[in-house]
Amino acid sequence: DAGVIQSPRHEVTEMGQEVTLRCKPISGHNSLFWYRQTMMRGLELLIYFNNNVPIDDSGMPEDRFSAKMPNASFSTLKIQPSEPRDSAVYFCASSLLGTSYPSKNIQYFGAGTRLSVL
C-alpha cells in the first residue's frame, strides 16, 4: 500500500494568494483528517470527514480555510487568502473507523506539506 499521499511536499507563496493542499487517503479507509503542526500549538486537528462527509470542523481557524472531500480517494484543504501566520506543516491522515468497542482508531499520516507564506 502506498500510504497517505500528500502534495505538494513544499509550498512557498505570497501573502494573499490562494493555496490548495491535496491528499489521497489509504484505499478502503473511511475517515480522513487534516492537521496543522506549529511550534506554538503542536499538532492540532483542523477538520475530519467520515465517509466523505465533514463531521467536525471546529478546528478550522477561520473562514479563509475550507476543506472538501468530493470522493473517497481525494481531499483538498484550501486557504484563501493566505497569510504569513498560516505558515506551518499540514498533515493529512486516514483511518478505518470500525464498529467494535473501543474503536481502534489508528490514524495513518502522510508526509505533510510544508507551507511558507511570505
Add this chain to the structure above:
Amino acid sequence: DQQVKQNSPSLSVQEGRISILNCDYTNSMFDYFLWYKKYPAEGPTFLISISSIKDKNEDGRFTVFLNKSAKHLSLHIVPSQPGDSAVYFCAASAGEYGNKLVFGAGTILRVKS
C-alpha cells in the same frame, strides 16, 4: 485546555538503556491511547496502542503501561537504540466509536551511542 500532556519536552538516554516517556490526561472519557513516532520531514507513524480495558501492551522493545486511576500512561523502550531518536507523541480518543485523536505536545528522545 490541554487534555493530553507530555510534560517533558526532551529526554536523553544512553544506547542500550531504558527510555521512559510519560503522558498524562485529564479527560476520564478517553478509552484508547496511542503512541506515535515522528522523524524530521516525515509524518507521525503509529507505534503502539492500548485500550482502557488493559493496563499493559507489549510489542517487541516497546511496552505501554496505562494507569487509569492516575490518568497516566508511559512508553518504555528497552533497549534504546540510536534509531529511536525522534519525537514521540501521545494521543487519546474517547467515545464508543472514538474518532478524534487528541495529541500531546510531544517529547524529543535522543539516544546517544
